[in-house]
Amino acid sequence: MKKVTVTASLTYDVIIDNGILDRAGAESAKVIKPCRAAILTDSNVAPLYAERLEKSLKAAGFSPIRFTVKAGEGSKSAESYLSFLNFLAENQITRTDCIFALGGGVVGDLAGFAAATYLRGIRFIQIPTTLLAMVDSSVGGKTAIDIPAGKNLVGAFYQPSLVLCDPKTLDTLSKDIFADGCAEVIKYGIINDKELFKKLKSPINSQIEEIIERCVIDKRDVVNADERDVGVRQLLNLGHTAAHSIEALSHFEVSHGSAVAIGTAIISRAATKLGYCPESDTKQIVNMLESYGLPTNCPYSASELAEVALRDKKRNGDTINLIVPFGIGNSRIHKIPVTDLEGFFAAGL
Numbered sequence: 053m054k055k056v057t058v059t060a061s062l063t064y065d066v067i068i069d070n071g072i073l074d075r076a077g078a079e080s081a082k083v084i085k086p087c088r089a090a091i092l093t094d095s096n097v098a099p100l101y102a103e104r105l106e107k108s109l110k111a112a113g114f115s116p117i118r119f120t121v122k123a124g125e126g127s128k129s130a131e132s133y134l135s136f137l138n139f140l141a142e143n144q145i146t147r148t149d150c151i152f153a154l155g156g157g158v159v160g161d162l163a164g165f166a167a168a169t170y171l172r173g174i175r176f177i178q179i180p181t182t183l184l185a186m187v188d189s190s191v192g193g194k195t196a197i198d199i200p201a202g203k204n205l206v207g208a209f210y211q212p213s214l215v216l217c218d219p220k221t222l223d224t225l226s227k228d229i230f231a232d233g234c235a236e237v238i239k240y241g242i243i244n245d246k247e248l249f250k251k252l253k254s255p256i257n258s259q260i261e262e263i264i265e266r267c268v269i270d271k272r273d274v275v276n277a278d279e280r281d282v283g284v285r286q287l288l289n290l291g292h293t294a295a296h297s298i299e300a301l302s303h304f305e306v307s308h309g310s311a312v313a314i315g316t317a318i319i320s321r322a323a324t325k326l327g328y329c330p331e332s333d334t335k336q337i338v339n340m341l342e343s344y345g346l347p348t349n350c351p352y353s354a355s356e357l358a359e360v361a362l363r364d365k366k367r368n369g370d371t372i373n374l375i376v377p378f379g380i381g382n383s384r385i386h387k388i389p390v391t392d393l394e395g396f397f398a399a400g401l
């Protein structure tokens with residue numbers, strides 16, 4: 053068992069342990085007095101894991117009820133959000149009750165935003181079931197839904213009371229969705245964890261608990277230092293400026309993890325071409341991404357990428373913060389004029 057404590061506006065534990073799903077009730081009862089438990093899950097995860105969670109919650113004295121959304125990003129919508137709020141109200145969930153998010157990042161973000169806003173805030177517990185959700189979205193308190201104008205445009209910073217990661221649940225993930233999570237794992241290595249990057253040269257499955265712990269520690273450190281994303285937390289956006297453009301240009305046909313892999317390859321190649329990053333590091337980065345079955349070539353032009361990126365919410369007036377690797381384990385926030393962005397991308401294509 054591994055435990056990482058996050059000390060943001062709320063202090064909470066992230067527990068990583070094989071089989072913890074069946075002890076979720078007992079672990080939750082240590083931080084929340086047994087109450088009504090509104091489980092939000094999706095149509096793929098529910099048949100696999102919801103009954104086990106319910107059984108364990110009941111055994112610990114909780115009274116679970118379940119709301120299932122259709123699997124996929126489409127459920128991070130205003131419609132699902134309102135339906136879930138209605139479900140909570142109709143079932144008379146009160147401020148002393150709790151929401152449980154059982155699923156990937158979609159369920160976690162939606163449950164978290166509902167928890168942040170229902171009755172002006174009720175407690176919630178994250179039980180992530182994708183690698184991406186374990187190493188990234190379930191920790192740190194960013195919650196959101198999408199609106200037609202863009203992804204994650206409505207949300208709140210709202211920390212969970214507990215995060216329970218059961219690496220055993222990853223066994224049922226498809227290869228592609230597992231690889232998506234690997235892109236974010238590799239990202240932590242490039243940002244500031246050379247040791248992690250080295251570990252990834254051996255197969256990830258045999259050391260998965262340790263790898264998840266390492267990523268959660270890396271995320272915890274930036275979240276503790278900068279919960280509201282105005283400083284070092286921006287480092288987590290490595291590869292994400294181009295990635296968001298690629299996702300949008302492909303109408304979300306390219307998955308987030310694949311887009312992050314391509315974005316990371318672009319920024320690393322650009323960093324080498326512009327003299328910031330040794331060529332051997334960029335080679336290792338691209339090889340590492342490819343060894344995890346991730347793409348590194350971009351189907352779009354620099355001008356297409358830049359045009360979409362400059363419409364994104366991360367722009368601050370006339371400059372944009374890019375996260376640039378100066379070497380593996382040494383990425384920095386690099387402020388550039390918006391007019392230089394296309395050239396940066398062009399250097400990396």
Ligand SMILES: NC(=O)c1ccc[n+]([C@@H]2O[C@H](COP(=O)([O-])OP(=O)(O)OC[C@H]3O[C@@H](n4cnc5c(N)ncnc54)[C@H](O)[C@@H]3O)[C@@H](O)[C@H]2O)c1
Pocket residue numbers: 094095096097100123124125128155156157158159161181182184185188189190191192193194195196204221222223224225226229232308
């Ligand atoms: N809040 C944050 O800080 C943060 C960070 C990164 C990403 N995100 C968000 O996370 C979302 C992506 O998360 P995701 O990649 O987990 O996507 P997801 O939640 O859509 O899950 C991917 C797919 O895997 C299925 N699935 C989940 N667990 C499974 C399991 N154990 N076995 C079999 N199938 C399973 C899901 O049903 C879905 O079809 C995006 O909406 C993104 O914006 C949020």
Ligand SMILES: [Zn+2]
Pocket residue numbers: 236292308312
């Ligand atoms: Zn990401």
